Amino acid sequence: MPRTGRRAGDSGARAAILQAARHSFGTVGFRATTIRGVAREAAVDPALVHHYYGTKTALFAAALELPADPAVVVPQLLAGGVDGLGERLVTTFLRLWDAAPGHGPVLALLRSAVSDDAAAHALRETLVAAVLQPLTTATGAGDAEWRASLLASQMSGLLFARFVLRLEPLASASPEQVAAAVGPTVDRYLTGQVR
Amino acid sequence: MPRTGRRAGDSGARAAILQAARHSFGTVGFRATTIRGVAREAAVDPALVHHYYGTKTALFAAALELPADPAVVVPQLLAGGVDGLGERLVTTFLRLWDAAPGHGPVLALLRSAVSDDAAAHALRETLVAAVLQPLTTATGAGDAEWRASLLASQMSGLLFARFVLRLEPLASASPEQVAAAVGPTVDRYLTGQVR
Numbered sequence: 529m530p531r532t533g534r535r536a537g538d539s540g541a542r543a544a545i546l547q548a549a550r551h552s553f554g555t556v557g558f559r560a561t562t563i564r565g566v567a568r569e570a571a572v573d574p575a576l577v578h579h580y581y582g583t584k585t586a587l588f589a590a591a592l593e594l595p596a597d598p599a600v601v602v603p604q605l606l607a608g609g610v611d612g613l614g615e616r617l618v619t620t621f622l623r624l625w626d627a628a629p630g631h632g633p634v635l636a637l638l639r640s641a642v643s644d645d646a647a648a649h650a651l652r653e654t655l656v657a658a659v660l661q662p663l664t665t666a667t668g669a670g671d672a673e674w675r676a677s678l679l680a681s682q683m684s685g686l687l688f689a690r691f692v693l694r695l696e697p698l699a700s701a702s703p704e705q706v707a708a709a710v711g712p713t714v715d716r717y718l719t720g721q722v723r
Numbered sequence: 724m725p726r727t728g729r730r731a732g733d734s735g736a737r738a739a740i741l742q743a744a745r746h747s748f749g750t751v752g753f754r755a756t757t758i759r760g761v762a763r764e765a766a767v768d769p770a771l772v773h774h775y776y777g778t779k780t781a782l783f784a785a786a787l788e789l790p791a792d793p794a795v796v797v798p799q800l801l802a803g804g805v806d807g808l809g810e811r812l813v814t815t816f817l818r819l820w821d822a823a824p825g826h827g828p829v830l831a832l833l834r835s836a837v838s839d840d841a842a843a844h845a846l847r848e849t850l851v852a853a854v855l856q857p858l859t860t861a862t863g864a865g866d867a868e869w870r871a872s873l874l875a876s877q878m879s880g881l882l883f884a885r886f887v888l889r890l891e892p893l894a895s896a897s898p899e900q901v902a903a904a905v906g907p908t909v910d911r912y913l914t915g916q917v918r
Binding site: 635638639641642643648651652656673674677678680681682683684685686688689690692693694695696697698699705708709710712713716717721722723 | 830833834836837838843846847851868869872873875876877878879880881883884885887888889890891892893894900903904905907908911912916917918
């Protein structure tokens with residue numbers, strides 16, 4: 529029950545939650561953002577945030593218009609084991625981003641990060657904390673933070689070269705072709721020699 | 724002798740040349756930009772452009788505030804042979820960008836590319852044409868364009884993660900530490916299996 533008397537299902541409540549979430553992720557980052565804090569800022573009951581968005585990572589995905597919830601995708605990737613993980617990660621990643629209409633959210637994400645320190649901070653605290661660190665921690669190869677930052681360098685550059693620079697032949701290559709080339713890089717950053 | 728009566732050494736002429744160069748690189752790209760065309764737009768004699776900036780790549784480096792002339796750096800890198808080339812490339816690249824005051828030019832480059840199609844076009848036609856393709860062509864491993872675009876994905880992501888996201892521990896690692904981790908990726912994109 530929303531405390532403010534807003535009815536559940538009110539689209540104004542959804543908008544207020546997303547706005548509060550963007551503000552929180554953008555200022556204090558992913559780790560320090562709480563469902564309770566977002567609910568308070570949006571003047572709704574925390575249960576309503578849970579009802580609409582489920583978990584914090586799902587809320588993050590919605591707030592940043594990520595094409596999928598990292599908390600769903602990451603375990604799916606890991607379920608296949610370490611063998612070929614890099615290729616599966618790149619394929620999944622590109623299929624999701626390719627499907628985003630006009631690549632708008634991808635460009636918005638990169639644009640806000642390069643023009644705004646708070647957005648860069650949010651992206652660092654979120655994508656890395658929600659997606660890359662769980663991967664580098666789960667593989668158990670050690671050096672999880674170092675590996676996550678190396679992984680971030682390859683994955684963000686892939687977005688940049690494919691969607692911003694639209695560099696050929698990379699921009700028109702299928703996700704599978706790119707994954708065959710970039711997958712071994714990701715595998716090495718996840719589990720190989722990186723010191 | 725400048726045709727417009729501007730005296731050689733006039734700082735107005737230098738500024739006019741750089742402005743014309745940025746406009747040309749930003750609209751028609753690196754390949755289609757000529758010293759003659761830039762001189763015409765700046766209303767100076769082509770000899771003055773040569774006198775101030777030497778070659779087209781040097782003019783490009785000055786116009787985009789690159790920290791070094793690619794036409795000088797690329798042959799130096801190649802002179803050391805293919806062995807360890809990736810590590811030398813990453814070390815050189817990061818030392819140069821690290822030294823740029825406040826990383827301003829790096830951020831300006833990325834910012835303009837993500838917010839402006841013409842700038843993305845210029846960056847594609849310039850950095851890739853002036854730096855990456857000469858490298859992937861020189862090593863003779865074939866697939867020069869494909870390799871150059873893969874290389875661009877790793878190098879641009881390195882800039883993004885280190886200077887925009889300022890992702891630790893990558894952001895504070897020495898160029899040599901980063902090169903030890905990323906060099907093998909660059910080597911594979913330059914000469915390894917990428918299909």
